[in-house]
Amino acid sequence: KQEVTQIPAALSVPEGENLVLNCSFTDSAIYNLQWFRQDPGKGLTSLLLIQSSQREQTSGRLNASLDKSSGRSTLYIAASQPGDSATYLCAVGRGLPLFSGGSNYKLTFGKGTLLTVNP
Amino acid sequence: EAGVAQSPRYKIIEKRQSVAFWCNPISGHATLYWYQQILGQGPKLLIQFQNNGVVDDSQLPKDRFSAERLKGVDSTLKIQPAKLEDSAVYLCATGRDRRYNEQFFGPGTRLTVL
Numbered sequence: 078k079q080e081v082t083q084i085p086a087a088l089s090v091p092e093g094e095n096l097v098l099n100c101s102f103t104d105s106a107i108y109n110l111q112w113f114r115q116d117p118g119k120g121l122t123s124l125l126l127i128q129s130s131q132r133e134q135t136s137g138r139l140n141a142s143l144d145k146s147s148g149r150s151t152l153y154i155a156a157s158q159p160g161d162s163a164t165y166l167c168a169v170g171r172g173l174p175l176f177s178g179g180s181n182y183k184l185t186f187g188k189g190t191l192l193t194v195n196p
Numbered sequence: 197e198a199g200v201a202q203s204p205r206y207k208i209i210e211k212r213q214s215v216a217f218w219c220n221p222i223s224g225h226a227t228l229y230w231y232q233q234i235l236g237q238g239p240k241l242l243i244q245f246q247n248n249g250v251v252d253d254s255q256l257p258k259d260r261f262s263a264e265r266l267k268g269v270d271s272t273l274k275i276q277p278a279k280l281e282d283s284a285v286y287l288c289a290t291g292r293d294r295r296y297n298e299q300f301f302g303p304g305t306r307l308t309v310l
Contacts, residue, residue, distance in 0.1 A: 118306070120301040120303040120304045121289075123298060181252065186239050
C-alpha cells in the first residue's frame with residue numbers, strides 16, 4: 078500500500094524567502110507525481126506534474142524534482158509572496174491508466190503542508 | 197476552458213438524513229473521480245468512472261454511498277443515511293485519460309453532519 082508523507086506539516090516564512098516542501102512515498106513503482114495547491118474552502122489547483130521518467134518540472138517560480146529510487150519529491154518555491162499562502166499537497170500516481178491498457182491508476186495524497194508567507 | 201463545476205458548495209444535515217452532490221466535468225473529459233477529504237487529511241478516492249462505467253469503487257462504502265454518471269457526463273454522489281463521520285469536503289475531479297493523466301478538481305462540497 079502506497080503511503081505519502083509530507084514534511085513539514087506547517088511552515089511560516091517571511092516574504093521573499095526561498096523554500097522547499099518535501100514529499101516522500103513508500104513504493105517507488107509510480108506512474109507520475111503531481112503537486113497541488115489548495116486554498117481555504119476551495120478545490121485543488123494542479124501546479125506541476127512529473128512523469129516517472131522525468132527528474133524535474135518548472136513553472137514560473139516553482140520547481141518540482143523527483144527522485145523515484147529514493148521515494149522523494151521536493152517542491153521549491155523561489156522568492157515567496159503572501160499570495161503563495163495555501164496548503165500544498167503531493168499526490169503519487171500508481172498503476173496504469175486506461176489509455177495505457179491498464180485500469181488501476183490511482184492517486185494517493187499526502188496530508189499537505191500549510192504554508193504561510195508573512196508580508 | 198470552463199472548470200469542473202460542483203453543487204451545492206455547502207450542505208448541513210442531521211445524521212441519518214440523505215444528501216446528494218452533483219458534478220459537471222470539463223467538456224470532453226472521459227474520466228471522473230469522487231474524492232472525500234476529511235479535515236487535516238489529503239483527499240481519498242471513493243469512485244472512478246470512465247465515461248458512464250465504474251472503473252474503481254473499492255473504497256466506496258457501498259452500504260450508504262452510491263454514485264452514478266449518466267450518459268458519461270454529469271455525475272451524482274449520494275449518501276443515505278449520513279453518519280457524523282461523513283463530515284468532509286467531497287471533491288470531484290476529471291481528466292482526459294491521455295498522456296499525462298492529469299486530474300482537474302472542482303471547488304468541492306463541504307458537508308457537515310450534525
